[in-house]
Amino acid sequence: MTPVQTKALPAIWSFARSMIGRYRHEITTPALLLDLPVVRLNIERMAERMNGHARLRPHAKSHKCAQLARLQIAAGAIGLTAATVWEAAALAEAGVEDILIANEVVHDNKIFELTRTASRARVTVAVDDLNNARTLSDAATKANTRIGVLIDVDIGLRRCGVRSEGAACELALRVGRLPHLELRGVMGYEGHCALEPDRPLRERKTSEAMLRLAGAASAIRSAGLPVEVISAGGTGTYDLTGSYPGITEIQAGSYVFMDAARQDLVPEFALGLTVLSTVVSRQDDTLVVDAGKKTIGVDFALPRLVGVEAKTRYVSEEHTVFDVAPSCALVVGQPVEIVPGYCPTTINLHDVYHVIEDGKVVEIWPVFARGPGGGGPT
């Protein structure tokens, strides 16, 4: 059986670029639309709000886009956050000089890519396991590079991270002695607070989480080790973590686009990302469009139709089904825009952003490191 080459990205890229200068209704659906003025405003607004002691290190997992990373740096971000080593590699390639991988990096091939990236940019990585730290140290030594380390502390999410101040301190003491690693501080992610709709409860839960993170930092400092960085924060909690005493960096990322899951939680940012879609069926009270779970992220919230009185009934692989009034004027063939349920998983499903200004496509921006994101050392 002979292998069959899939449609290569350059074909998609060159077709997408042929859309520059065209109106949005000419774009083949489904397609990601990025509202450039709104995204610029969101980036500016977040930069303005970071006027306390905490600095912004926006998370690239929400956009996976070199151009957006550069806009964030230009607006004052101290660097970028990445979820995977492949995102970090793409950010370094885009010219970002200071990158935090806010996750454990495990697996020889990924650690090799990490050392390559660390030779091009200042790279810091989360660690919650001594053996993993030893492997990182060996790889960094072999590559003759230095890798920064934050001790990952579980602050209530119960995912990665050491479970106590004592464990954080013990790991820091050992990591601090490993060659070619630089202990830079601690990080914790309050992901269990970020989507809490009750604002006072969100504040209380976030405060408890930050108390745990600050406690781990104090314990490490008491042992005579440096804690230059205390990193936390998401879009749903950025203002709380950003003003908590001692927090130095905020990892919020989705503020750039927003989505249905967070629109009501953080109304100071505007919707900057939609999925352009086409009505493919209309029967009485049922409207169906050509975008579903293979092109829209539906984590935490259902997608919403823009500017049309409609209730989202359900989302299947290639369709979203809406309840509309029988009087709704939409018919088969018309374009509609959809607010994604959750932006980080939506952008992961697309090759490119169609960057829109004044109703026209002004740029095509690629989405990097999608899915497994690897492809091995470049």
Place this chain on the structure above:
Amino acid sequence: MTPVQTKALPAIWSFARSMIGRYRHEITTPALLLDLPVVRLNIERMAERMNGHARLRPHAKSHKCAQLARLQIAAGAIGLTAATVWEAAALAEAGVEDILIANEVVHDNKIFELTRTASRARVTVAVDDLNNARTLSDAATKANTRIGVLIDVDIGLRRCGVRSEGAACELALRVGRLPHLELRGVMGYEGHCALEPDRPLRERKTSEAMLRLAGAASAIRSAGLPVEVISAGGTGTYDLTGSYPGITEIQAGSYVFMDAARQDLVPEFALGLTVLSTVVSRQDDTLVVDAGKKTIGVDFALPRLVGVEAKTRYVSEEHTVFDVAPSCALVVGQPVEIVPGYCPTTINLHDVYHVIEDGKVVEIWPVFARGPGGGGPT
């Protein structure tokens, strides 16, 4: 701002192909593993069970893979089913000669691709709207090609499809007169029955759905029009629809791989697809791996860990978190395999299948037409 080229597919492709002959634990995680002997057996088993009047036209949306389509054809499938025009184009490129797009095709660029595909293969498409049919007819006339049409009938899912026998008959009469379109019959999808865990209830609901589909077919025949094809069926209901009087084609696709959502519903097929992953964190009763919603489809069911006593706690973007006993021997760095919650959305997140036989990678097969799947005319 200059555009930045993303990592092109050929790089991923060539890196993935360098894994041929290697052991599975050498593969960079997360990665799709296709168990070739199991998949071959599933394909054979389904072919054996299609010995009634209905023939198999397996759905390519579940695998998006040229090599699997060819194995299905070799096992006796009469053609393939596609969800999008891009899947249909990729199938035609793979040499599949008879393709049903079990969806409405709307939008000029997609209809153009449809006419191109129809010039290379026998193509049939679902229609539930007269204006859409007229547009298809105009495009087929202009391209001097013929497009087959099935009247799409809603049989209880309330998504696409005309809502009554009368509407089906009226649309068929009009479509039958449009130039360069060939009315071939009807289709309906009993998606509202396929995941019903109570087998007697699943049977009753499926039977009701088939009654509606057969009714629409009868009405069209009574009007003197041909109904050569009555198409339905998914993996959860294939044996019910496949034995219902008058049904000619079954669209089941996910039987090839199976997944956590359907493993208990259709136990006659075996699990042939996993996501290879690495343990990235282990704290007491919590095990975390490096695969989450950006690499595993979680629709309808949570993913499961293979061969390890573990309860899936939750799935986030880059992680799945499991509850394990404190005595569980897994540590950071070890490879594990995960059964996806839902296979069609899982494969949509990956570039390639690592085809495994006797514990080694024997082939790399690309996944075609992912996400929006377009990229425009090739």
